[in-house]
Amino acid sequence: MIIYKKCFNLIHNQYFLYKANIIITRKRGCPMTQRETYIKNSKTTCEHVYQMDPNSVPVLHVLLTEEELNQRLQHYERALSTIQTFMTKLLSFITDIPTVIVTTDDQGVVLDSYGDERLKQMTASLGIQNGVKFDEETAGTNAITLALKHNKPIHLIGDDHYHYCFSEVACYSAPYRYRNGEVIGTISIMTPKEHASPLHLGLLSSSIDTIEREIRVHEQNEQLHLYNQMLMSTTPIGIVISDQIGHIREFNQSAAQLTGMNKINMIGSHISEVPVLKPFFDHVLTKEKGIEDIEITFSRLDERKCLLDILPLYNHNQKLSGAFAQFRDMTSYYQLQEQVIQSEKLSAIGKLGAGLAHEIRNPLTSIIGFTQLLDVDKKQAHYIDIIRTELERMKNLVNQFVMMGKQTISERKSGHLYPLIFETVELMKSNAHLHNVELYFHAEEEQITVWMDASQIKQVLINFIKNAIEAMPQGGEITVSLEKKDQHAIIAVKDNGKGMSEKEIKQLGTPFFSTKSSGLGIGLSICFDIMKAHHGKIVIDSNEGAGTIANLFLPLHKEES
Template sequence: MTILTPDNTVNPQVAFTKNINIASGTHILYVSSDPEKYIDNATSFIASGLTLGQAVVFIDDRGVFKIILQRLFDKGFTQEQIDSLVFTEQNEFYQTEKPLDIEPVLLNFSNLLEPFVKNGTPIRAWGSVKWYPGQSCLDEKLRLYEGAADEFIDKVKCLTVCAYDGMELPATVHMEIMKHHQYIMSDTELAVSGFYKKEKLSPSIAMEESIESSIEKFKDLQQLYTAFIEEMPDSVFITSKGIIVHVNKAGLKLLESEFIEITGQTIWDITDQSSHDLLKERIVALQNREKMVPTEVKLVKADHTTIDVELVTFPFIFEDYHLNETEITIIRDLSERKENERLSIRNEKLGIAGELAASIAHEIRNPLTAIKGFLQLAKEGFTKLDIYTILDSELDRIETIASELLVLGKPVSEKKSKANVGMLLQNVCTFMNSQANMKGVSIDFKCVEKELFIYCNEEQIKQVLINLIKNGIEAIEGSGTVTITAGLRNKLIAIKIEDNGVGIPKHIQHKLGEPFYSTKEKGTGLGIMVCYRIIEQHNGTMEFSSVEGEGTTFIIKLPFVEQE
């Protein structure tokens, strides 16, 4: 991809407004939580550009653009000025019909700016960032995208605002992408980003005399940060040595508490007992300057009920409280996401039950036929056979199949308990045998050790195993075998599910687990995605390898629990 690097553009500063000059090539992160204020800010951004004779590129929703156009007309801008705007619909620009691909997006940006860069016209651009919903590794992709965009914007010397919906932007991504923007902006504030990593962090915001000295010396920078934190849609907690010294409005709303009730408490006071061990691990990791990853914990609200949240913590300087080293923790309410996950798991379970209905009916009918036949023999006086033992065995078989089917029909539960992996796998294999037999496939189960225990939600783990075994059966053309083994490795129980089916082509393996992507003709792709999520919630991992024409192997690793 050719990146525009005009040598003739020697414009170290560009007018941001009538009163403010800002370094050309400046990259501003705008996270909005108020749609009305968002439109006000976008309108002001465009209006300033038109007034100053700059080229203006606007990437957003078409409906938003129509509202802004009307406001520009109301402000007295001419049709000629309005026609000079370059508008691109955000879904087309960011190609939201597929997972984020950085290079084509930057190429689109380069093509939009090329005419103005060649003419040496000062440019300002506003992009409302959108992405394909549900894609995997979104955090990493957005971080890489903003890093690449920052390099590009610096080269083409374009004043750029990257706008995000605060209710959609993950908190972890929010903190990471601050490192690629010289300025951070909320609906009401603009401040220099203290997270920006490059040496070229703009040293000069040239302003009129009345405000120049205070901005240049950054005397009020902490107040700007405070205001910015207050406007964030995510909850923000600032702590020092475990003591809460500040909480923003969203945090107070989340815990349904008053500021005076929260400040002065320890972080342990607002965290459920079940999450304390995890918090201790995070504190040690933070002290060792390890990279923080999002962690799910339970917080305790004012009414003593608990709420599931995701949090990430960073070291931070917050001099307003006369503290040298503090931590800033961004917290996001997971209630809605958890409910969506429960619905996804529930729908997937019902889908599996529906697909297996025919084989289940066939499997239950076989022992029923046997029972009926032996009862008839008993009526006719054949008493030499051990009829009762056979009947008991056949009834046990029906009971096992019916129990496993009930698991798929049960509402999703959050409860976890100790479970024997060998027994769990044996029951699932018994349940899936009917499906395998109908396709001429055999299931070979080998449990290396008998006493293998995990702490889990049995229903959910069974759902994962059923899904993977079912996929293995369906991948086999003609006769074949699905082999299931389990063993202990380095305090982890490894469950391997291996088939000798058609395998997965190498060029699409990286897409496995993305929603709505499936190798099956009528698949939704949600099954594997749900499996990954369930294993992740059990502090485990799931990985796979596949060779086209030879088969596929899935390996699930879960923490081993000692038998008491």
């Protein structure tokens, strides 16, 4: 800008020489320049088509209502702000030259003007204000209209204007464009004729180049910000960004869902508000070294297992400016892994069961039968009973192995649960009495219908009642209940036994896991598979020392629901 100011003074002194050269050139009969042609054609149109009087003062029309002007100003807000920033700085270097800056839209409507107050008063007296339109029909030959019409910088000095009232000013106008080359409007410099200089047009063109670049940068930044927000909002990956001291700057929706925290509340808070992440952020911000693939668990109602990556962020000076964390929900992946492992176990059990059925079960049956035929005294009978008990246990183990690996064919049909449960409870009462356990059954209503394989549901119920009896070695009470709720029939088996820990509950249904020292961990796994095949589920509610409630959910038959 300092160089521009010096050039102003230098070229200003040469201005009259510049005008003289134009006059000499014209006298020599040289062809008119393109600019001169534009001016001549415009003046001819004003005189013969619009029949304007050059001695009159043009009456500029207010094209926009106040509401329309406000809408237009809002649309041009970013451009006008950028233009004013650069042009105000330009004005600060030429304070000794009275200058007014005028900005218009692509139709020639004035949107903004500022600069020398005296010159502004003069332009205001001519009707130049926000909302008026510069066109040839009302304003005569003017730089704004010519710049828009010919899409190039134009300057009019003194008598270049059609109306004599503009003969004492010099006007320089140039269009400014979008990234695609589309004209969005003009920027004009108005100054007294005696201060006219070719440098004004050069300065204006140079300023517009800078302004256009700045507008493009703003547009690109806004687009990038929009894309970033879209990515941050739609990605299933949790993203947290902090500054160099751990204050959270970004916390996307997925991060909020995975952590169970409120997105709005987290912005601006310290990373210590997320205890799981804090030690890792501290490490990265202190050591300036990233970490990758760290397994973390967010404690919520449903624990989410995630893989965490955190990287340090640096500014343009390569100084630490913060940290970027992303964590991917791997819960479904781990669950799938467990399912694959369980499937492989079941496959192995199936193959083993087939062999066991043929090679072991049949001989066992024979041995058990022969032990019953042995004629032994009382002392030996005790040992024979032990042998028979263990053989029966082995046979039971083989049967369960075979059942685990066997794809049973389910014969489901509509049926009432009440008689099935009543029959099963009555069947199990004798076994319960042997263990000093009282077994009760009650139902809120008897007409509850589900689509089921009755024998399989009976098997599940027997298993849970049997487990409840075994959970109370000192005796107790078991209550079996039936109710209907939210499109489901619920069978509840409640005992007042020793209960289970949360860790034990989570592992129920896993093959070979059992809370009993003599258990095989196969029976419950079969029960879970049966309920899953019936589109039902098993929910265990238990606390150590406070008993257990096993809730069996079965969807109601459509006619019932």
